[in-house]
Amino acid sequence: MPRALRPNGERPEPRQLRLRCRRVPSLPHVASGKVREIYEIDPDTLLFTATDRISAFDVILRQEIPDKGRVLTGLSLHFFEMMSMRNHLIGADLTAIAQLTDADIASLTGRAMLVRRAEVIPVECVVRGYLYGSAWDEYRTGGGPATEHLPDGLLMADKLPAPIFTPATKATVGHDENITETQAREIVGGDVFEALRAHSLDIYAQAADHAAGRGVILADTKFEFGWVDGELTLIDEVLTPDSSRYWPADQWAPGREAPSFDKQYVREWLSSERWDRRPPPPDLPPEVVAGTRDRYIEAYEAITGAKFNDYPPGDHPPGGG
Ligand code: Q0N
Secondary structure (H helix, E strand, O other): OOOHHHOHHHHOOOOHHHHHHOOOHHHHOOEEEEEEEEEEOOOOOEEEEEEOOOOOOOOOOOOOOOOHHHHHHHHHHHHHHHOOEEEEEEOOOOOOOOOHHHHHHHHOOEEEEEEEEEEEEOOEEEEEOOOOOHHHHHHHHOOOOOOOOOOOOOOOOOOOEEEEEEEOOOOOOOEEEEEEEHHHHHHOOOHHHHHHHHHHHHHHHHHHHHHHHOOOEEEEEEEEEEEOOOEEEEEOOOOOOOOEEEEEEEHHHOOOOOOOOOOOHHHHHHHHOOOOOOOOOOOHHHHHHHHHHHHHHHHHHHHHHOOOHHOOOOOOOOOOO
């Protein structure tokens, strides 16, 4: 089916939704995702920001989730700082950026990272430790690029014999598309493919291990890489609930649906509404917004072991010690 005719969220969002969070008018805008915006500081440096927007069933909802952008940025910073892989993070202190006003700094602090500008490698590097989402759909309907080497007889949400690297192409609109190893090698070259696979599996293993120690399963995740000064570099946001599937370990069992930490609550509420999953989505009532916010904060605290109240570091509530 041509992309333009596909049902629901694969249509571009209405203009006003797309523009709503371009809120740093003093900086040139470089790129947008559904919920992220990238601006230029100088030719070598970008400002990577996470908004409070949320998408569900591929549609951007009209209500924002307060603090969601800070939660996601806090998780990215946590993992960038923990990881040994070279990455694009410069820092999160915005106070020395001449182009930003005090009001910009106040609204961006905690939700923005200064990053090195990279030449983006056009392959999404997905690692899966469990069989779920598009990989499960492929597997149960007879196999496809992501699941071609898996044994028979696995169940939905099963733990895989070993984590698998399942590259995908970046679709400009709609879902990414899983591609075969051969296709990925054609896009990036054999040596780069092998480096991407090795780094992706290694970072996944480190993060999954870290999460497991805190009672959380990292079911799958997506990385992006680029070139900075000729060196392979991890870019984008990393290991956030938007780029990863996290499950509370005590709620997982093979053979059944596994509720994701963050979005399950809002998806369940949307499913209880009469809505055909095409824009415009129903308005979230305040208690659903608040409940979703609580889930994001719970995810942050479970995964990092830190209190969200203490984020960002150096930012203390009035009267605090
Ligand atoms: C960049 N994208 C991907 C999320 C997805 N360090 C960088 N240097 C140059 N370009 C990029 C980065 C990074 N990160 C990555 N687009 C530009 C698409 N993004 C768009 C925003 O939402």
